[in-house]
Amino acid sequence: MTSNAPTFGLWYDFRNPAQWRQPLGALYRDSIDQAVWAEQLGFGSAWLSEHHFAEDDYASSPLTVAAALGARTTTMRIGTNIVVAGLHEPVRLAEDAAALSLMSGGRFDLGVGLGYREAEFTAFGRRVKQRPSLLEDSIAVIRQAWSGSTEPFEGKRFAYPGLPVTPLPEVTPRLLIGAQSEPGIDRAARVGDGVITLSNDHCQVYLDAVRRHGGNLDEARIYASQWAIVAEDPERVWAQISDHVLYQLNKYIEWGSFEGPNQPSQFADAQAVLDAGAYRLMDASMAVDELVTLATTYPQIRDFHYWAQYPGESVESGSARIQYLADKVIPEVTRKLADRP
Secondary structure, three states: OOOOOOEEEEEEOOOOOHHHOOOHHHHHHHHHHHHHHHHHHOOOEEEEOOOOOOOOOOOOOHHHHHHHHHHHOOOOEEEEOOEEHHHOOHHHHHHHHHHHHHHHOOOEEEEEEOOOOHHHHHHOOOOHHHHHHHHHHHHHHHHHHHHOOOOOEEOOOOEEOOOOOOOOOOOOOEEEEEEOOHHHHHHHHHHOOEEEEOOOOHHHHHHHHHHHOOOOHHHOOEEEEEOEEEOOOHHHHHHHHHHHHHHHHHHHHHHOOOOOOOOOOOOOOHHHHHHOOOOEEEOHHHHHHHHHHHHHHOOOEEEEEEEOOOOOOOHHHHHHHHHHHHHHHHHHHHHHHHHOO
16 A cells, blocks of 8 residues: 555636626636646645536636646646536547646546536437446546557447547546445446545445455545635634635535435525535644544545635635645645654
C-alpha cells in the first residue's frame, strides 16, 4: 500500500446565478488563476463538473477548461467530476482525453458518470432510462480506443468499425467513475480505475465491491469529494456564504441529483442544511482529525477535494478558505500521515 498522503483538490462548476450575477468571462479567468495559485500553495488537483442548458450557466465544456488548466499548471492533476458520458460520442471523448493527457504530460484523469437530468438526455437525443448501458458502452469504447485496437466494437448503444483511434496517449488517463448509489459504486469497482465519492460513508461500500469483484485492494483508488466548510471561524463564514450553499443544494435536488426513495425535499433554509448533515462546519483541528482518520482507515483515498467557491460567491471569498486549507490543514494532514506506522 502506498504511504503517500492524499492530494488536496479544488472543484469547479462556474455557476453564475441571476441573483448574484457577475461577468462570466472574468469568473472563468479568475478561477483558473486561482487554481494556478492554489497549485503553488500545495493543492494537487482540480476537478471540473458538467451540466447543460442551465439557467445559471453551469459549466458545459469542462474539457476545454481542463486544457487551459493543463497549460497553466505543472504538477496539479486535472480531472472531471464528472463528464456525463451518455451525452457524448465516446470516440470523441476518448480522443479529447488523449489530447489532454498528451498536453499535460499525463496529468489528466477522465471522471465519468451516469448523469440524471432528463432534459439533457432528451436534448442530445438520448433516453435517460438507458443511462447504465450508455455509460458502460462508453467506458468500453474509450478503453478500446486508448488501447490502439483495430477490432470492431459492437455494444448495446454504440457500434464502430475496426478503425484505430489516433493519436494514442503516452500516459493512459485513469478512467474514474463518479457514483453515489450502491449499483453505481459496484460499477466503479467492476469497470473503473477508481471511484469519485460524494460521501465518505461510501468508502467502505466501494472497497467491499472491489473485494467482491476480485480486485486488488492495494490498487483501489478513492477520490473523495468533501461537503464541508473549513475555516478558522466556520460559523461566521457560514453566515456569509450559506445562501450560496443553500442555492447549490436546492438546485441539485430540483434537477433530480438525489435518486431513490430517500430523495430529500428542498431545504427550507440554511439551518436545515446543517441539521440534515448535508454540510458540516469545521475548523482546522476538526478537519485534520477527520481527514487523517479517513486516510488511515482507507489508504485507498488518493484525493480530498472541496468546492473552490459556491454559486454566486466571489472568487476572493473562496480563496480565503483555500488559503486556510493550505496554511492549517494540508501540511498538518501530510505531516501526521507521514508519521504513521
